[in-house]
């Protein structure tokens with residue numbers, strides 16, 4: 001076994017290994033946390049704050065309700081289709097405490113996308129915010145879902161405000177398309193029902209499944225990464241060791257602008273919660289002035305985000321005037337942080353941007369730049385109890401990059417081993433075998449490691465476009481688009497984009513000459529969630545091909561870029 | 563027909579035959595192409611194709627014998643069906659020579675139901691042999707980076723990743739070809755051993 005060179009670069013306070021975990025499951029962690037910090041604020045959203053004690057009671061009620069549902073048993077999958085609302089942590093902890101497995105669903109998914117996930121996971125129940133109930137209704141026929149719990153945005157707000165918010169959302173802003181699902185029950189009914197029943201606490205082992213976390217597989221089929229309680233507990237410990245040296249228990253305020261269904265936000269939130277921190281859930285980070293206003297209300301000390309968001313915040317008037325004096329830790333994940341963004345961030349906020357690298361399959365944290373390290377284009381060092389190995393195509397370890405000779409000889413696939421690596425893909429042993437070998441997860445990302453253990457990503461090996469930290473798989477979009485009767489042939493490439501890093505470009509050869517861009521836009525709108533939709537659409541008579549008939553993808557991209 | 567290059571029995575018992583593509587294969591090829599899965603189409607053509615038009619099929623079937631070499635594997639349908647008509651194309655492979663250098667690039671396409679039975683390996687070997695006999699020095703192939711089956715197969719036949727970035731999810735593989743004399747010699751030995 002090669003020496004773990006990165007350990008020599010570890011800051012003094014960071015151990016090489018996590019020394020055992022005091023908990024064997026997430027519910028144990030939740031129990032301990034809510035007890036220890038009972039009267040402290042846990043989550044805040046839309047001006048309402050839940051204490052840990054309230055979170056405890058509500059999530060227990062929700063767990064008891066789930067346990068009482070006919071046909072739903074321990075180990076069954078329960079889906080959450082919510083934006084960042086107080087209902088999210090309540091449902092999340094409720095499901096986990098009931099010994100069931102959480103399936104996080106992007107609430108902006110179209111019916112088609114939703115159906116794929118629900119079908120694959122075999123979820124028995126789902127909790128959905130009313131605004132998206134219509135999508136669920138369309139996806140529902142033929143699925144195994146037996147119970148639907150619907151919630152209105154304001155459901156966990158105190159009475160007069162609840163009525164007002166729910167009324168405005170529904171009748172004034174008309175944000176709720178009409179829907180009808182026969183077996184639906186409301187979230188507040190569910191909680192009331194749970195409060196009347198007995199919650200039976202369940203013993204859960206570290207190897208039990210906590211999440212089926214979906215990634216749009218490169219083959220276009222959704223793959224559910226099986227993340228266990230042990231995976232999550234390990235990763236939140238690994239990452240929190242890395243960034244929390246200056247944390248004080250029960251005193252930190254973390255802002256969560258990324259959606260909770262995203263693994264990065266999910267694990268980060270659990271990690272902060274362990275410190276008894278208050279997490280401020282941002283329901284709509286796209287409303288940048290709104291976000292800046294919300295930030296102005298808090299003496300926030302922790303912020304998680306992606307490059308796109310940091311950049312957008314820096315460009316939002318009023319942001320530079322905020323009080324950053326409490327800000328200690330800012331972590332960027334999902335996509336590479338650009339140097340210009342890191343530099344301006346430092347200038348404007350006086351705080352340092354820490355970069356984290358990870359994947360859904362690794363719960364997600366793998367690498368992190370040491371706090372305070374200046375930007376150097378690397379993704380940092382493997383975190384505690386994590387091994388990273390750069391392998392060639394024959395799975396042989398490549399030598400470290402010493403700055404001499406041909407860097408290509410040192411560049412290969414980044415492979416990861418550690419307690420955060422998933423158990424595999426749900427019901428897809430073949431897909432699992434493709435990515436896990438000897439306990440190593442092959443990430444599909446390409447890079448090199450230097451003699452001090454710093455890892456730098458070079459190019460992506462994957463056929464994938466990265467839009468604001470979200471993976472978009474060209475083949476999924478191409479497959480959908482060619483199903484349109486007016487399309488003969490198409491290709492999707494990623495093009496550089498100021499705001500999002502990369503944007504989706506779709507090039508079509510028409511079968512029906514009457515097909516318009518507008519038709520394509522509408523069609524994509526119905527089939528694909530926002531970040532996957534093509535930003536640029538182009539019609540061509542033919543696609544450029546090589547002599548052997550392969551589409552010249554690079555030429556499409558370059559033509560698009562120029 | 564004596565243009566047969568190879569003939570063998572598939573796992574399901576049917577007889578397969580490898581031979582150069584002929585213009586009259588067009589109808590069969592069209593039908594086979596249009597039953598391919600989206601994944602196979604994409605791996606071969608790098609984009610998504612709803613339906614192969616007559617023109618598109620013709621471009622694949624009509625071969626410039628000077629610089630292209632195109633093989634097809636057909637399945638012989640059961641007895642009772644006439645010669646020729648009973649042939650169903652189930653796989654193909656080709657290379658195209660470069661105009662300037664003694665190089666060529668190849669591609670393979672195996673019908674979904676026929677993958678993983680060694681057909682791709684047979685075809686690629688046959689392509690390498692022919693290219694070598696034609697005096698070409700180098701064979702290249704562009705492959706989607708996620709196409710592990712193709713990369714694995716190519717590696718086992720001595721291809722390596724080429725330097726330089728293709729990008730956009732495409733990688734290039736390359737190998738040097740044995741010189742014609744040694745290929746001829748090996749072919750001779752194989753024939754003798756088979757007798």
Ligand SMILES: CC(C)(COP(=O)(O)OP(=O)(O)OC[C@H]1O[C@@H](n2cnc3c(N)ncnc32)[C@H](O)[C@@H]1OP(=O)(O)O)[C@@H](O)C(=O)NCCC(=O)NCCS
Nearest residue numbers: 605669670671672677678679680681682683711712714715
């Ligand atoms: C890729 C392709 C050509 C392989 O042909 P094939 O007939 O299925 O492959 P073979 O049965 O000859 O297998 C040869 C080797 O490939 C590798 N291989 C084949 N299928 C594989 C798979 N699903 N996963 C990993 N490796 C695989 C193995 O190394 C195998 O060797 P082994 O049998 O000794 O283990 C074929 O699957 C195909 O046509 N796919 C669609 C189109 C395409 O990808 N074309 C390539 C563009 S150039």
